[in-house]
Amino acid sequence: MNFLVRAARAVWDFVVGDDWVTALGAAAALAVTALIAGAGVSAWWIMPVAVSALLALSLRRAAH
Amino acid sequence: MSGTEVGLALSVLLACAVEAVEALTIVLAVGTTRSWSSALYGVGAAVAALAVVVAALGPALTSLPLNALRVGVGGLLLVFGLQWLRKAILRAAGLKELHDETAAFAEETEAARAAGAAPGSGLDGYSFAISFKGVFLEGLEVAFIVLTFGANQHRVPLAAAAAAVAVALVVLAGVAARAPLARVPENTMKFSVGVMLTSFGTFWGAEGAGASWPGGDAALLAIIPGVLLLACAMVLWLRRVSAAPAVPEAG
Numbered sequence: 001m002n003f004l005v006r007a008a009r010a011v012w013d014f015v016v017g018d019d020w021v022t023a024l025g026a027a028a029a030l031a032v033t034a035l036i037a038g039a040g041v042s043a044w045w046i047m048p049v050a051v052s053a054l055l056a057l058s059l060r061r062a063a064h
Numbered sequence: 065m066s067g068t069e070v071g072l073a074l075s076v077l078l079a080c081a082v083e084a085v086e087a088l089t090i091v092l093a094v095g096t097t098r099s100w101s102s103a104l105y106g107v108g109a110a111v112a113a114l115a116v117v118v119a120a121l122g123p124a125l126t127s128l129p130l131n132a133l134r135v136g137v138g139g140l141l142l143v144f145g146l147q148w149l150r151k152a153i154l155r156a157a158g159l160k161e162l163h164d165e166t167a168a169f170a171e172e173t174e175a176a177r178a179a180g181a182a183p184g185s186g187l188d189g190y191s192f193a194i195s196f197k198g199v200f201l202e203g204l205e206v207a208f209i210v211l212t213f214g215a216n217q218h219r220v221p222l223a224a225a226a227a228a229v230a231v232a233l234v235v236l237a238g239v240a241a242r243a244p245l246a247r248v249p250e251n252t253m254k255f256s257v258g259v260m261l262t263s264f265g266t267f268w269g270a271e272g273a274g275a276s277w278p279g280g281d282a283a284l285l286a287i288i289p290g291v292l293l294l295a296c297a298m299v300l301w302l303r304r305v306s307a308a309p310a311v312p313e314a315g
Contacts, residue, residue, distance in 0.1 A: 015208075022150070023146075034273040044270055044283070047269060048266060051146070051291070056298065058146070059298055062150065062154055063159060063305055
């Protein structure tokens, strides 16, 4: 069990790193894209907007 | 080869070259200070472990339905790419220390000396373990990129070949120089890889979630320069913010 927890933590650190807010934001943006595309509305623009905003906010947090 | 495949090969090649340069520094440090044979055994064991990871996960990933693969793996690639790009932007803006192979080599060499004398014969556990750890951990990032890029395009062998070429080039350069490859523009290469990972993650993630890009795969020709411009603008913004004098608080 201890090994599994350590392995899960290592994978989390490896992929997500120290900024889980950005990871959560990216997942939320993908979910919104899926919802809007599922409704038959053009949704390609959501990810570029989300990525720009997430990166700017992440850098702002890091700089302060 | 299509434009997407060229992008895939180039991204993997750059990412792999950067990680290989870092791994080479560690192996050189323990090899020259303690034991070459034990360090090289460590390299061999790490490469074998990485090959097992890629061989086991590659077919499993490519057997997933394309949309599920693109949204899942594209999302992971995007999160990983944003992390990589964020660090690269902070380095370029002067808010994070630049990676310096000469300093890393000096640090590893000092640690290897401080670990005591190497045994006269037989395997040196320190050299083996440090080489194994260095190559495996740096290689894991490459394996992740090879698998995510390769699986999304169903071209894992192409991605693996690009990685192998990068390793071969770095090893040849290392053997020729017999010193850490400090002149490789690592920080610029990391910046480029961050741009590519974020661009491909954005493209595949949105496509997997059901969005259709205008122009199909050709949209990448707009996304990659767009992310690059965004990253450069953020470097300039951070440089200006960090150079501005702090405003004293009132009262």
